[in-house]
Amino acid sequence: MKRQLQMIGFFALVFMFLSFGLTCIVHADEQDIRLNIQVDAGLNGKVKQQQGYPVTLTITNEKADFSGDLVVTLPVGNKVIPIDIASGTTKTITFSVPAMREGAFSRGPNQKVQRFHLYEGNWEDGEEVTIDTSLDLSPAYMAREKLVIGVLSDRPDSLNYIKLASFQGNSPEVIHLQASDLPEDATGLDVLDMLVINDYSVAKLPDNIQAALKDWVGEGGTLVTGSEPGLQQQFGELADLLPLTVKGKEIVQKMQGFSKLYQKPLQADSIELFTGEIDEKARVLYKEDSLPLVAEKAFGQGDVTQVAFDLGLPVLADWKGSQSLWETIGSDAGNRNSQMMPLNLRMNDQLTNMSRTFPTLANFKVSTLSYLFIAYLLLILPVLYIVLKKADKREWAWVVIPAIAVISSVGLYAVGAKDRSGHVKTNTVSVISVDEQGIGSGDGSVSMLSKGAGAYTLTMDSELDPVAANNRYNPQQTVTDLPFVEAKGKHTAINYRNVEFWSPRSAAIDYPVKKYGHFQSGLTRADDNISGQITNNFKHDLHDVYLISGNNYQKVGDLAAGKSKEISFSVKDKSFYQRPIEGVAQRLFDQLGSMTQHSDQALQADLLSMAIRNNMQRNVNTPVLIGFTDEALYPVTVNGDETVQNNLHLFTQPVTIQLPGNEKSTFSSEMNLPNISVLDGQIFHNGTMQNQLFFDAESGTYLLRYELPASLKERSAQLKEMDIHITNNRNGTTYSLYNVESDTYEALDGNQASFDQRVHENYVTDNAVVVRVNASRNGSIKVPTVRVKGVINP
16 A cells, blocks of 8 residues: 555656746746737738738847847748847738739648747847747638729728628628728738728828828729818828818709619718819719719729718718719729739739740740751761762761760750840740829839759849739748748848759739820821821830720830820721720631740730730720830849849830810710629629629629710710620620610610611610619629610710
8 A cells, every 4th residue: 555655656656847947948938029010910800812911020138139130931931021129019011912812821631830930130040939820811801792992981881781782782891991991002001902081081091001091092902081171281192192172062962873873862961072173084973963073083094982061960870872973983993903813813923934035945836846846857867878978987876876966965055045045034024004194003024043952142222013924832842942022121122042053933013003105196086087196105115006896906116215106097897986805816817826935926916915914995985005115124233243134014004095186077986895794693703804704793783784885975976777796695694775765675686686776876875875783593694795876966
């Protein structure tokens, strides 16, 4: 018994020792943590699939002063954040994460990647110190189909009714924002599809945040604001984006101007309706007699919509027309989200693949290689045999044949590698879209080709916000396998390690919103002819300049910087009124180039096709001028040295073609990309936003609104004939055309319907033709093509 008690006592002591030891180890680990870091990702902790989002780090230093680098591992590389923090202080650092999908770091079930590493000194040769290994970027991902609306207001509760609106059959995700939530760059705002500002002083925000908001709009964001006295002053750096300058007000009891949205007027005992001057670049969407109610102004690739009253009016929450009003305002708000396309169609991925195309031996045509092989066989077999036989030196064949093979191989190798010798080569491709004032932005990619194995540093202007591209996360990779991206003053360096011999490395770039230059045009259309002068006011010489519209194009030719060219061409039986569609790239360059051929035409066709597919000019329904330049837009260095740059940049700009002032003339136009709204059901994917002639939806009822080009509306055009063509009408889907006079929908049977009697009076409502689609089951729905003919100034 005594022995048993001794054994029990012994194991009890061992257990206490181990327990104490484990406790001490945990305590020691906590003591070893160099800095305490709290991570907040997203806007109010929420992000959207494949969209950038902001991250806020709250860093507390309870030990000695610290100076070093924090490295955050992302799927495309490591972001280096310098940290200098004094002892006993807390510091806040914000940065933005580029677009990535949920679960991008997954190694498998219950396996995590350590995303944060801290180095005392610097990441290259400093010592890694201990931080909490559980730190992570773990925001809540919102449903991809939801429209995300940010709200900035000192009375946020007054805008809660927006949550009841419907966008393409889905309720929106509304995020109330504080000044502290706003990121310092436009990438962090990519979470939002729309930003509503009402009763809020933007001017009180820091200058860099105001600049980020402006850049976000310029890159395709939709900003909506109400009106109040002193709005221009309250909007600070964004004041020049407002379509209406408030100068006075009127008190009304009801508004009839929204009757097209809802039959009953918006009314109350007293509504302040603010009046003023409409910007010459703005357009009025709704008005009360002569007073604007809603105006819109484009800026870059985005737009600003201003409502002439307080958006927080209590009567708006009760008025049943509010939902239709918000649906109209937000109809284009999700178009900027090109990342929602399949991965292989994403613009950055395509640009990266194009920039990684360097001249190689593979560029020889098959026919050329065939001729070389035939010549080689002729030389080796009959020619060599005859020569050696005549000289009676046939035994020399054992030496001559291998020598010819070696010389041929070395020659082919030298020709194929000639562009890989000398300085490091870089390729840059991009698409930049500007408005008629020359303000724009764009996307691009830079790739370098290594001369030998080793480490390479690709450096460029920080304005381009470069991120490592085409690096897919491999679960076997360590933090040092991925490139390191760090800001160095006005430049950003991407450090690639362990680069293989003759291997490309790429960076995606984001051209900032600014003035790039523009085409100055004075084109007019008279009868069946377009003529006028086009001037290149860009800083770069342009080649392959074209005017494109719908599926039609007209060559302008080469145009040096500052030079002008007169053009004149017939447009009989051609439209040239609306924005281009993707098919024009194929027609213009003969065929969409295969990337295995790498011809100049193939690259140009791919750039143009990609630009159209990604809505290069989504705000306007007008023809577009395009031009290419081979000149460098920004300098690029590799390992501190200048590079031999190959460049191909596409500039696009909408252009206004003036119609006859008082002369009567005819016109024709084709419309195939309608605005789609939901009466009943839900849209899963709206392909028309990417120039695709279909949308995927559940069973329900949908309205397709085909807007006539704005230039026709300005000249009081009258439709005389209309054809509606329906392709691949699947079973269970029916189409009908809205008749304005009878207020009914007329069934469209078959694949073709033609109208030539009172077309304008019967079928045009608010400058648009409306087609209703009834789908009895889920699936893809083709959108009809509407062709019209008519008279200008009838």
